[in-house]
Amino acid sequence: MALEGKVALVTGAARGIGKALTEILLQNGAKVALLDVDKNAGQEAVSAFDEEFGAGRSVFCCCDVSSEVQFRDAFEKSTQLFGGLDIICNNAGIVNESDWEKAVAVNLNGVIRGTFLALELMKKENGGRGGVIVNIASMAGLGPHAVAPVYTASKHGVVGFSRAIAEASTVLGYGVRINVLCPGFVQTTIFASLEKDEALEKLRNQRGKLLESWGILEPSDVAKIFLRIVLDDSSRNGGVLVITSKGAEYINFPTAADVPAATL
Ligand SMILES: NC(=O)C1=CN([C@@H]2O[C@H](COP(=O)(O)OP(=O)(O)OC[C@H]3O[C@@H](n4cnc5c(N)ncnc54)[C@H](O)[C@@H]3O)[C@@H](O)[C@H]2O)C=CC1
Numbered sequence: 001m002a003l004e005g006k007v008a009l010v011t012g013a014a015r016g017i018g019k020a021l022t023e024i025l026l027q028n029g030a031k032v033a034l035l036d037v038d039k040n041a042g043q044e045a046v047s048a049f050d051e052e053f054g055a056g057r058s059v060f061c062c063c064d065v066s067s068e069v070q071f072r073d074a075f076e077k078s079t080q081l082f083g084g085l086d087i088i089c090n091n092a093g094i095v096n097e098s099d100w101e102k103a104v105a106v107n108l109n110g111v112i113r114g115t116f117l118a119l120e121l122m123k124k125e126n127g128g129r130g131g132v133i134v135n136i137a138s139m140a141g142l143g144p145h146a147v148a149p150v151y152t153a154s155k156h157g158v159v160g161f162s163r164a165i166a167e168a169s170t171v172l173g174y175g176v177r178i179n180v181l182c183p184g185f186v187q188t189t190i191f192a193s194l195e196k197d198e199a200l201e202k203l204r205n206q207r208g209k210l211l212e213s214w215g216i217l218e219p220s221d222v223a224k225i226f227l228r229i230v231l232d233d234s235s236r237n238g239g240v241l242v243i244t245s246k247g248a249e250y251i252n253f254p255t256a257a258d259v260p261a262a263t264l
């Protein structure tokens with residue numbers, strides 16, 4: 001199978017998109033470390049995967065990605081168990097506009113931390129075997145989502161950081177490819193929680209227009225695009241893909257040449 005012998009690590013893997021990413025990695029032969037802050041859900045997920053794919057193909061590490069100590073411990077445990085690391089998906093994320101520092105700590109700092117920990121292991125100058133890092137942003141990482149300004153900021157940060165570290169990887173010869181996925185709406189607990197949020201009522205119709213044009217994805221739809229990116233070594237380092245019910249495509253960003261000459 002395409003990922004036979006490969007070792008992957010997925011954060012926020014106990015449910016939703018992260019669980020779907022884990023499943024498709026296991027279906028294609030990889031061994032997968034599931035990291036999640038929800039211990040019960042994580043253990044249940046691994047038990048189900050043991051049933052489906054056989055014991056020893058996946059392991060759960062309880063880990064809050066906003067904690068350096070917990071994340072580093074989880075990395076060490078999973079890479080020692082499975083031997084090295086080839087693929088990581090920094091997927092864990094939350095919407096919390098009231099405790100906004102927590103949202104930034106998880107959505108942005110957690111992704112930065114996971115990327116740096118992976119590069120420490122993967123980059124060739126450290127004796128690593130290279131690999132692929134896929135960071136999960138959102139459509140809210142590409143444009144302002146009035147429904148959640150802090151969430152928008154954290155996801156814009158994921159896009160900007162990932163594109164910059166990907167360029168560094170190319171220039172410095174890390175041998176690691178970094179890509180970003182920006183899904184639209186996906187039917188998971190995050191999405192469901194927004195339906196109940198009274199404070200968002202005022203903005204719901206703005207979101208309604210987007211729902212109409214983008215549709216609602218299933219986690220498995222995101223997983224299929226994720227697998228394509230992981231397997232496609234020709235895909236551009238630093239590439240950012242948008243995913244809606246209409247399909248997936250790379251976003252082209254303005255370059256320095258596009259910056260207008262000063263006219264004021
Ligand atoms: N559902 C949607 O409409 C979209 C979601 N996304 C992003 O996709 C990613 C996954 O989201 P969903 O699967 O929808 O959410 P979800 O809420 O269904 O799953 C998120 C998982 O992350 C875990 N998690 C939360 N905080 C954590 C932390 N500090 N450390 C470790 N694990 C933690 C949760 O326990 C949960 O298992 C997030 O980054 C989200 O921002 C992006 C675009 C659309």
Ligand SMILES: CCCCCC(=O)/C=C/C=C\C=C\C=C\[C@@H](O)[C@@H](O)CCCC(=O)O
Nearest residue numbers: 095138139140142143144145147148184185
């Ligand atoms: C509010 C957080 C939701 C959590 C899940 C998630 O990330 C969902 C994101 C889905 C949509 C994000 C939309 C972002 C929209 C902006 O880019 C907006 O400026 C796009 C306007 C496009 C249009 O009007 O057609």
